[in-house]
Amino acid sequence: MTALAPDPRVLADNLAQVPRAVVMTMGALHEGHARLLDAARESVGPSGQVVATIFVNPLQFGEGEDFDRYPRTFEADLALCEARGVDVVFAPSVEHMYADDHVTIDPGPIAHILEGAQRPGHFTGVLTIVAKFLHLTKADFALFGEKDYQQLTAIRMMVRALDFPVEVVGVPTVREGDGLAMSSRNRYLSDAERAAAVVVPRALGAGAAVALTGADANEVLQVTRDVLAQEPLASPDYISLTDLNLGPAPTSGSARLLTAVRFGKTRLLDNVGFVLGGSA
Structure with a gap:
C-alpha cells in the first residue's frame, strides 16, 4: 500500500533502511511518469523503496507562466502511483517547502541558454527544489526523463558539483503513437x-x-x-x-x-x- 506523506516529518517516518529511488513530479501524471516509476523500481528491486514527489513548484514558474492553470489531478496521481507499486508519495505544501526566506541554487551558465534564456530563473527554481527533495528523501537513485534534457543535464551538474551521494538516471522519452512526446501540458x-x-x-x-x-x-x-x-x-x-x-x-x-x-x-x-x- 502506498503511504501518503504530506510533510517532511511524515516522510522521514516512512523512510526504510533499504535502497531508495525517487521520481520527482509536479503531478498530472501520465504514462511517461509511469515509465519513470517502473524504472525506479528496477533500480532498487522488489525489496527497495520507491518515493514519488508531487509538488507544483512555484519557484520554477516565471511571471505570466502557467502556475495557476497547471493541471492538478491529485487523486488520479495517487491511483497511478498505487498501481505502479510506489511505496511513499511525498506531497508537501508550498508552506512546508518554503516556510522562510530561502537560499537558492545558482545553476551557473546553463541557466542562461535554451530554456534558461526563455525562462529566466527557471533552473534556479528547479535545482533548489531538486536539492531539497534529494536531502529529504535520502535517495540512492533519482530518475528524470530525457524529454526535459536541459533539466536533466543541470541536475547532473549540480549533483556532481555539490557531491550529492545519489546516482542520477536519465530515462528515455515516452511518446504517443504518432511520436509526440508525452507531457502534462499536452492536455x-x-x-x-x-x-x-x-x-x-x-x-x-x-x-x-x-x-x-x-x-x-x-x-x-x-x-x-x-x-x-x-x-x-x-x-x-x-x-x-x-x-x-x-x-x-x-x-x-x-x-x-x-x-x-x-x-x-x-x-x-x-x-x-x-x-x-x-x-x-
Missing part, C-alpha cells in the same frame, strides 16, 4: 494544435536522419527548421544542436538536437540524440 492543446504538434518529432527525426548521411551541424539544423516551417501553427522558440553537455555541437560524435515550439498558448519541448556521421 492544453486544442484538437487542431494536437494534430499539428506531431511536426515536432517529425522535424527532429528528419534532422537525425540527415545526420546519419554525413550532414554537418548546419545542415541538420536547416533540415529541422524546414520541416517545422511547413506547419503554420508551429512557432519555434529555439532549435539547437549541442554536444551531450549542451556545449557547442561537435564536428563529429554524440550530439543532441533540442527544440521548444509553441502551439497557441502551449509550449512543448522535445529533443533527440544521435551521432553526427554515425548512428542514432
